[in-house]
Amino acid sequence: MSTDNVLEVRDLATYFFLRRGVVKAVDGVSFDLKRGEVLGLVGESGCGKSLTALSIMRLLPKGSARTVRGEVRLAGENILTRSPREMREIRGRRISMILQDPQTSLNPVFSVGEQLREAIFRRTRGSKAEIMKEAVAALRRVEIAAPGERIAQFPHQMSGGMKQRVVGAISISGYPQVLIADEPTTALDVTIQLQYLKLLKRLQAETGMAILFITHDFGVVARMCNRVAVMYAGRIVECGPVARIFQQPSHPYTQALIASVPEMSGAVGRLTTIDGQPPSLMDLPLGCRFAARCAHAQARCRDAYPSTFTVGPEHVADCWRLDSQ
Amino acid sequence: MRSLPWMSAIVIATMLCMAIFAPLLAPYSPIDQTLRDKLLPPFWLEGGSTKYLLGTDAFGRDILSRLIYGARVSLIVAGLALTVGGGVGLLIGVVAGYTGGVVETVLMRLVDAAFTFPAILFALLLAVTMGQGLGTLVIAISLLLWASFARIIRGEVLALKQRDFVALAKVRGCSELRIMLTHILPNVFNTFMVLVTLNIGVVIIAEAALSFLGAGIPPPTPTWGLMVSEGRGRIAEAWWVSLIPGLAITALVLSVNLFGDWLRDRLDPRLRQL
Amino acid sequence: MTSGLASAEPLLRVEGVRKHFPFVKGVLLGRTLGHVKAVDGVSFTIRAGETLGLVGESGCGKTTTSRLILNLETPTEGRILLEGQPIHDLRGEALAAFRGKVQAVFQDPWSSLDPRMTVGRTIAESLIIAGWEKPRIAARVKELLQRVRLDPEHAQLYPHEFSGGQRQRIALAAALASRPKLIVLDEPISALDVSIRAQMMNLLKDIQAQEDVAYLLVAHDLATVRHMADQTVVMYLGKVVEHAPTRRLFDDVRHPYTKALFSAVLLARPDQLTEEVVLAGEIPSPLNPPSGCRFHTRCPMAMPRCSGVEPPLQEVSPGHRVACHLYEVGNGTGAADGGAKPGVFAA
Numbered sequence: 001m002s003t004d005n006v007l008e009v010r011d012l013a014t015y016f017f018l019r020r021g022v023v024k025a026v027d028g029v030s031f032d033l034k035r036g037e038v039l040g041l042v043g044e045s046g047c048g049k050s051l052t053a054l055s056i057m058r059l060l061p062k063g064s065a066r067t068v069r070g071e072v073r074l075a076g077e078n079i080l081t082r083s084p085r086e087m088r089e090i091r092g093r094r095i096s097m098i099l100q101d102p103q104t105s106l107n108p109v110f111s112v113g114e115q116l117r118e119a120i121f122r123r124t125r126g127s128k129a130e131i132m133k134e135a136v137a138a139l140r141r142v143e144i145a146a147p148g149e150r151i152a153q154f155p156h157q158m159s160g161g162m163k164q165r166v167v168g169a170i171s172i173s174g175y176p177q178v179l180i181a182d183e184p185t186t187a188l189d190v191t192i193q194l195q196y197l198k199l200l201k202r203l204q205a206e207t208g209m210a211i212l213f214i215t216h217d218f219g220v221v222a223r224m225c226n227r228v229a230v231m232y233a234g235r236i237v238e239c240g241p242v243a244r245i246f247q248q249p250s251h252p253y254t255q256a257l258i259a260s261v262p263e264m265s266g267a268v269g270r271l272t273t274i275d276g277q278p279p280s281l282m283d284l285p286l287g288c289r290f291a292a293r294c295a296h297a298q299a300r301c302r303d304a305y306p307s308t309f310t311v312g313p314e315h316v317a318d319c320w321r322l323d324s325q
Numbered sequence: 326m327r328s329l330p331w332m333s334a335i336v337i338a339t340m341l342c343m344a345i346f347a348p349l350l351a352p353y354s355p356i357d358q359t360l361r362d363k364l365l366p367p368f369w370l371e372g373g374s375t376k377y378l379l380g381t382d383a384f385g386r387d388i389l390s391r392l393i394y395g396a397r398v399s400l401i402v403a404g405l406a407l408t409v410g411g412g413v414g415l416l417i418g419v420v421a422g423y424t425g426g427v428v429e430t431v432l433m434r435l436v437d438a439a440f441t442f443p444a445i446l447f448a449l450l451l452a453v454t455m456g457q458g459l460g461t462l463v464i465a466i467s468l469l470l471w472a473s474f475a476r477i478i479r480g481e482v483l484a485l486k487q488r489d490f491v492a493l494a495k496v497r498g499c500s501e502l503r504i505m506l507t508h509i510l511p512n513v514f515n516t517f518m519v520l521v522t523l524n525i526g527v528v529i530i531a532e533a534a535l536s537f538l539g540a541g542i543p544p545p546t547p548t549w550g551l552m553v554s555e556g557r558g559r560i561a562e563a564w565w566v567s568l569i570p571g572l573a574i575t576a577l578v579l580s581v582n583l584f585g586d587w588l589r590d591r592l593d594p595r596l597r598q599l
Numbered sequence: 600m601t602s603g604l605a606s607a608e609p610l611l612r613v614e615g616v617r618k619h620f621p622f623v624k625g626v627l628l629g630r631t632l633g634h635v636k637a638v639d640g641v642s643f644t645i646r647a648g649e650t651l652g653l654v655g656e657s658g659c660g661k662t663t664t665s666r667l668i669l670n671l672e673t674p675t676e677g678r679i680l681l682e683g684q685p686i687h688d689l690r691g692e693a694l695a696a697f698r699g700k701v702q703a704v705f706q707d708p709w710s711s712l713d714p715r716m717t718v719g720r721t722i723a724e725s726l727i728i729a730g731w732e733k734p735r736i737a738a739r740v741k742e743l744l745q746r747v748r749l750d751p752e753h754a755q756l757y758p759h760e761f762s763g764g765q766r767q768r769i770a771l772a773a774a775l776a777s778r779p780k781l782i783v784l785d786e787p788i789s790a791l792d793v794s795i796r797a798q799m800m801n802l803l804k805d806i807q808a809q810e811d812v813a814y815l816l817v818a819h820d821l822a823t824v825r826h827m828a829d830q831t832v833v834m835y836l837g838k839v840v841e842h843a844p845t846r847r848l849f850d851d852v853r854h855p856y857t858k859a860l861f862s863a864v865l866l867a868r869p870d871q872l873t874e875e876v877v878l879a880g881e882i883p884s885p886l887n888p889p890s891g892c893r894f895h896t897r898c899p900m901a902m903p904r905c906s907g908v909e910p911p912l913q914e915v916s917p918g919h920r921v922a923c924h925l926y927e928v929g930n931g932t933g934a935a936d937g938g939a940k941p942g943v944f945a946a
Contacts, residue, residue: 044792045763145880159881160657189656190819190863191878198877216793219865260797262826264849264866270804271797271826277762489710490721493773496669497725498698511715 006177006210007033007056007095012070014048014055021282025051027234029070033178038204038211040221040242043231044257046278049214052231053180056212057097058087075177092122096176100183102163106155112139112166113151119173138169143199161192165199175207182214197224218261222246227314230254233278233289240315250317252294288320296321330587333580340577343396351390352378356545359385364563380565382555388569391547395570398548399577402462403528407521410467414474415517421475422482423505433479439472445534452540462541466531474520481513515592522585526578533574549574608683609644610780610813611668616641616677618663622886635886637663639837640677643830647780648807650814652828652845654821654860658885659834661817665783668815669703670694681781699729702774706786708766712758718769719744719754725777743772747802764795768802775806785817800826821864825849830918833857836885836893839912843919853921855898892924900925 010030016023026048033039043049054060055067058080071078079090091097099105107115116135117128126134132151139147142165155163164184171179181200185193201224204211213224221228222242229239230251238251249255259272276293279285285292291301300320309322343350363385366373373380379388421432448465455461485491485508494504533550535541542548544555549570556566619634638660645651653661666672668679673687680686686697702725705711712721719740726736741751747768758766767787774782784803788796804827807814818824824831824845831848833841833856841854852858855876862876878897883889889896895905904924912922 044794161881189882191656191859192882194863194865194875194877198875217865218793223865257794260794262797262800262822264822264825264861264864268826270801273797273801274794489705489707490713492671493703493705493711493770494713494724495671496698496701496703497773497777498695498728499724503728508713508716512713514715 004034005032006035006075007212008071008073009033009052009056010071010073012052012055012067012072014051014060014065014067016064017066018064018282023281024234024284025065025281026055027284029231029234029236031229031236031239033210033212035177035210036204036208037226038201038213038224040225040228041212041214041231042216042218042221042228042257044216044278046233046281047231048234049231050182053097053182053212053214057091057095057180058082059091059097092119092171092176093174094176095178095180096171096174097180097182098164098167098171098184100186102160102167102187103155105167106163108155111152111154112158116151116166116170116173119170123174134173138173139166141203142166142169143195144169159192161188161196164188164196168196168200168203172203172207172209176209178210178212179204180212180214183216185220186215186217193220200224218246218258230257233284234281235289235318237290237319238317240312240317244312244315248311248315250311250315250322251290251319252296252321253290254317288318330580330583333583333587336576336580337584340396340400340573343393344400345397347394347397351387351393353387353390355386355391355394355547357386361385364559364566366563367565367569379569380563382552382566383559383563386547388552388565391552392549392570392573395547395549395552396573398542398546399529399532402459402466402532402542402548403525405459405463406466406470406528406532407524409463410470411474411517411521411524413467414471415478415513417471418475418478419482419505419509419513422479423486423501423509429479432475436472436475439468442468444469445531445538448531448535449538449540452535457540457543459542462532462535465535465540466528469531470524470528473524474517477520478513478516481516482509485509485512515589518592519585519589522581522588525581525585529574529578529581610647610682611645611815612680612683613641613643613664613668614678614680616664616667616674616679618660618667618672619675633886636837636888637885638667638674639888641834641837641839642677643832643839643842645781645813645815648811648813649829650807650816650827652824652831653815653817653834654819654824654831655834656819656860656882658836658882660837660885661834662785664834665703665785665815665817668781669701669783670697695729699725699777700780701783702777702779702781703783703785704767704770704774704787706790708763708770708790711770712766714758717755717757718761721758722754722769722773722776724773729777739776740772743775744769746775746806747772764791764798767791767799771802771806775810775812778810779812781813781815783815783817786819787816788823789818789820796823803827821861833860836883836888838893839920839922840894841919841921842912847916847919851916851919853915853919853926854923855900855925856894859899892922 012026012029013024014026016025029048029052031039041049041052056072060067067080070080072080074090074095079087082090113132113135116138117131120131120134136147136151139150144150144162144165158166185196188196197220200211215221225242227239227241228245229236230253231237232253238245238249238254245254246258249258256272256274260274262271274293279289279292285302287302287304288306291297294301298320306318306320308316308318310316311322362377362381363383365377365381367380368375368378377387377389379392381387382391417432421429447468451461451465491504491508494508532541532548533553536548536550537554541550544551552570553567556563560567616638617640618638619636621631622633622635624630624632641660641664643651653664655661663672667674670686678685678687681697681700689697712718722740722743723736726739740754744751744754749765749768761769787803788799791799800823803814806812814827816824816828828845831843831845832839833854835856841848841857852861859876859878876899880897883893883896889906891907892905892910895901898905902924910922910924910927912920913927914920915926
């Protein structure tokens with residue numbers, strides 16, 4: 001394994017075992033996350049991106065969901081085989097997560113200071129005063145004004161943007177190597193989103209942590225990510241450096257997705273749409289999962305799932321059209 | 326989602342059959358006294374016979390027949406009390422929740438007051454002043470029920486009010502009354518049905534308790550509660566007189582509760598998708 | 600696209616509207632501690648068949664404005680006129696007539712449809728209230744489902760059997776039933792997937808062309824507004840800060856807040872990273888808005904005057920109005936940095 005990679009995911013698959021059938025929500029996902037980089041994971045609802053993150057963190061909803069195969073190597077070791085106790089040590093310290101909804105990420109009955117204290121205490125056993133000082137410093141790092149006062153406040157006294165900052169402060173208090181951010185700005189106002197993304201970038205530069213940034217917004221990807229992976233129906237269909245993906249999107253789904261977003265310049269005309277719906281995850285087709293909606297589909301596409309083809313430096317896509325033979 | 330609780334369903338179905346087909350099923354009349362045959366034990370015990378399968382009480386009345394007819398009374402009382410009490414609670418809950426403001430505040434304070442009320446005592450008082458009978462009993466038990474229905478339904482309505490389809494109904498010209506009838510009521514119906522099934526047990530026990538205390542349906546009409554009460558003095562020698570109707574009450578209430586749990590899970594559309 | 604003469608009475612007139620919600624503590628004997636000035640002096644007009652985009656962030660008042668236009672709230676001050684007639688304090692037939700003319704589609708496809716009604720029944724609602732006979736209603740429901748590109752045989756299905764995008768189309772069909780003149784679209788696509796949004800926008804534009812219906816499009820996404828709106832109004836904390844025909848606004852942004860909004864639109868163009876205006880601080884609470892110009896606490900161009908005097912909404916070029924001291928006509932400081940930002944925003 002390359003020492004450049006802080007996280008390596010190989011053939012990760014998580015299924016839901018229901019009475020009606022098996023939902024293959026994540027079905028063979030592989031990618032590398034390099035030290036210090038921001039990798040975007042893009043897709044629409046139901047593609048499996050959030051579940052991929054939860055599988056990596058081993059925070060799957062109890063009951064019917066189970067990771068059935070694959071490896072997740074954090075600095076070389078496969079964390080999927082660790083015991084629950086070991087995972088508790090890993091979570092928060094070496095790999096941490098921020099979620100979309102700031103309302104539900106914070107406990108409403110505890111003050112911000114107490115929640116930070118809890119996170120800091122796990123890492124360093126200090127006196128109450130020392131921990132409080134660290135907590136105030138943590139709030140200052142996420143650019144919250146008057147942190148000394150904010151520390152005693154409760155979540156409902158804060159705006160959405162501020163809550164997300166607090167969540168950010170808690171998540172990075174353990175100085176993790178990897179941060180998974182699952183749509184952290186989707187619920188925020190646009191100007192607040194920009195503030196937050198800049199903050200995230202700054203923190204990343206300071207700490208050198210790698211970020212797996214999950215989003216549906218290509219604009220956020222362009223702003224934040226070094227590389228991006230596009231997910232569809234449980235698999236990654238294209239992956240590459242951000243500039244290349246935008247200049248030369250090679251998978252028809254990526255192309256259609258980028259084309260369907262209204263622009264801020266150029267003629268105002270009819271938008272490109274994608275007909276049909278994603279396939280049911282209980283009843284996946286044998287071949288390419290996008291074939292039913294693809295304008296370029298051939299017989300080959302329905303027969304076998306496309307291999308991975310190289311389009312450019314570090315740029316790959318799973319599409320038969322790219323097969324030069 | 327769990328599968329249908331078969332035992333509970335069978336018990337409930339049996340009780341319903343007993344109630345509906347009582348005259349066909351009961352071997353004897355429930356009120357005929359045959360003093361010669363008093364206090365006979367059930368057939369599987371020494372001294373019992375197949376003539377009286379579950380034995381007789383102090384007046385020589387067949388326990389099985391009284392049990393069968395008693396089912397009828399219990400279910401009628403339960404049905405009426407749930408309709409009246411549940412219905413009133415539903416109405417008040419919907420009006421309070423949807424209208425809001427002063428109306429809601431006043432109604433909810435009434436509900437609070439109802440909870441602090443010593444209901445059983447009030448029922449006894451009613452029985453004394455209005456005389457024992459089906460009507461009094463139904464009113465007394467309804468008074469027990471309506472407040473909890475009202476409170477829960479009102480909570481549900483408060484949440485429903487926030488949903489966009491209510492605002493959109495207004496935008497399309499629906500009057501407040503029409504919204505309450507066509508949008509709010511159907512959406513609280515599930516909760517109402519679950520409340521009904523969960524309270525059947527409460528009602529049956531309330532009826533039994535009131536009959537036991539002498540404030541229910543007057544004898545000789547058999548009710549399960551009354552039957553338990555009548556056997557009180559002879560628990561030692563003739564335990565079957567109280568125990569058999571007691572077991573019937575337990576079996577029915579347990580079955581109804583289990584069935585109600587299942588029904589709630591079944592009717593919740595979110596769970597339905599799994 | 601538009602019917603009638605340009606000088607005819609506009610379809611909708613919003614005149615000096617204010618909506619202040621009292622902030623009350625205590626249940627029976629409530630003490631009014633203050634007022635949330637959700638909408639505080641808003642005026643604009645919409646012509647028949649055109650789209651007005653209402654843009655802003657949390658607390659700007661756009662949702663309250665749309666609710667006022669839908670007659671779900673009454674203004675504290677000012678008035679709203681539809682086809683020249685005031686829309687508030689209506690009763691009986693006049694109210695029913697109004698309801699038929701102004702309809703809405705809201706943001707959340709999961710909350711907009713009554714889960715216990717078939718979609719056909721939901722679509723038919725305004726017709727049932729108007730007293731149409733059953734066969735006529737059934738025919739119209741089928742026609743409407745076809746209009747929004749859904750299978751007309753699906754009228755007897757329930758909402759949970761449809762996807763989010765389909766539900767929004769059903770909501771649109773319901774809004775179209777009474778042949779309204781104006782539809783208020785409150786963030787109609789933000790809860791939908793990216794590829795579905797395009798479908799919905801195309802559909803909305805097609806229907807507008809066919810039905811000659813006007814839209815009030817409330818949105819936070821400037822790209823959507825650019826794609827759909829003829830004129831754009833930018834709101835901040837209850838006030839209009841900029842108002843112009845869309846093309847003109849996108850070519851020539853003036854107000855510092857609007858510039859920040861534009862800057863915050865992340866383009867899917869990594870090669871065109873624009874000069875960023877990052878605003879400091881949080882959006883203030885509408886309960887206690889800043890004095891003078893409400894934006895002065897976060898404005899990178901704030902001058903001493905801004906905290907004391909509220910800038911009036913003034914025309915700086917034909918059809919283009921801005922509320923900012925930087926552009927105040929007759930103000931000695933002139934247009935300091937009011938120049939256009941061409942390049943990325945030029946159409």
